[in-house]
Amino acid sequence: LQPALMAAQVRNAAPAPLTALLLLTGIHIFLSNQKWRMVDAVLRTPADAVPSCGASFGITSVGVALGQVLPIQLGVVAGRTIGTRFFGRAFSRGTLGSMFEQGFDAVVMLLLAVASCITLLLHGGPVTWLVASSAMLASALLATAPVLTFVRHAGASVTAGGLLGRRLSEATNRLFRAGLLEPPLARKLTALSIVRFAIQVFMVAEVCAAIAIHIPVWRLAASIPLVILACLVIVTPGGIGI
Numbered sequence: 001l002q003p004a005l006m007a008a009q010v011r012n013a014a015p016a017p018l019t020a021l022l023l024l025t026g027i028h029i030f031l032s033n034q035k036w037r038m039v040d041a042v043l044r045t046p047a048d049a050v051p052s053c054g055a056s057f058g059i060t061s062v063g064v065a066l067g068q069v070l071p072i073q074l075g076v077v078a079g080r081t082i083g084t085r086f087f088g089r090a091f092s093r094g095t096l097g098s099m100f101e102q103g104f105d106a107v108v109m110l111l112l113a114v115a116s117c118i119t120l121l122l123h124g125g126p127v128t129w130l131v132a133s134s135a136m137l138a139s140a141l142l143a144t145a146p147v148l149t150f151v152r153h154a155g156a157s158v159t160a161g162g163l164l165g166r167r168l169s170e171a172t173n174r175l176f177r178a179g180l181l182e183p184p185l186a187r188k189l190t191a192l193s194i195v196r197f198a199i200q201v202f203m204v205a206e207v208c209a210a211i212a213i214h215i216p217v218w219r220l221a222a223s224i225p226l227v228i229l230a231c232l233v234i235v236t237p238g239g240i241g242i
Contacts (some may be wrong), residue, residue, distance in 0.1 A: 009211045017210035021203055028199045033060040035101040035192050036080065042179045043097050048088040059083030063098075071235040076102065100180060104189040106232060108197055111136040112225035119222055126218035133221075137194055144190065145183040152176055200224055 033056050044050065051059070063079025070078060077098045084094030115132035122128055175181045201221045208215055231239040 013210040014212075017206040021206040021210065024199055024203045024206065028196055028203065029061055029064055030057065031192050031196045031199065032064075032076070032101075033057045035104070035189055036060060036097060038185065038188060039097045039101045039180065040093050042185065043093050044089070048093070049086075051084075051087050055083075068238045070237060072231045072239045073102075073235075101189060104186075104193045105196065106229075107140065108137070108190065108193040109225040109228045109232075111140055112197065112221075113229055116222040116225055126216070129218055129222045140190055141187060144186045148181050148183055148186060151181065197224070 033053075037053075037056055040051075040056075059080055059082075060076065061079075062083060063076035065075070066079045067075025069075075077095055080098045081090050081094035084090040087093070112133050115129060115136050118124075118132045119129040124132075179185070201217065201224060204220045204224065205217050208220070227242060231242050234242055236242065
């Protein structure tokens with residue numbers, strides 16, 4: 001860590017990439033907020049207050065800011081849990097709703113990490129990564145309905161496994177009854193997670209451009225899923241050191 005060098009890079013950063021980074025960050029937060037609103041629309045009851053688009057965007061933004069000091073995987077959840085206290089049922093809507101929608105981000109990153117590993121093992125380049133990642137993401141979108149149908153049947157047929165098996169079955173069935181595991185919703189959440197990944201790639205590219213670091217965009221795209229998965233596993237404030 002070289003604070004003087006870092007300060008010099010920030011002072012000398014090109015303004016155009018920084019402006020683009022700011023706009024991309026806003027879009028990235030907006031898409032996360034839209035995912036949460038879609039889940040919240042399913043979770044809330046008629047007695048619950050509905051946050052406006054501005055209010056939910058503000059709550060999500062606070063969560064993103066908290067993610068700079070808290071472990072990344074907890075920041076947004078904590079921010080939304082605190083913010084939803086003003087609208088009712090903070091735990092189910094803020095905590096569980098956020099964890100559910102962020103689960104789709106994790107699935108997308110896992111699939112892209114597989115594509116990155118394939119590219120690494122084959123000593124491939126941009127075409128290899130693009131083909132592998134496109135195949136993984138297309139498979140995820142096409143397999144949504146069959147996978148959820150299998151999960152529904154598996155959850156309904158669990159009779160063994162003792163207490164843990166019964167609890168898993170009950171939890172799965174509750175998710176289906178709530179409407180959270182309906183294929184249309186799952187596909188929309190997956191698609192938005194894919195778009196959010198693309199925005200993340202452009203954000204990192206703008207950071208590189210701002211401080212004159214030249215790395216091919218496809219290499220950034222191939223490395224980001226591995227970094228994010230590491231942040232999900234290793235708990236450090238703001239993901240520092242990852």
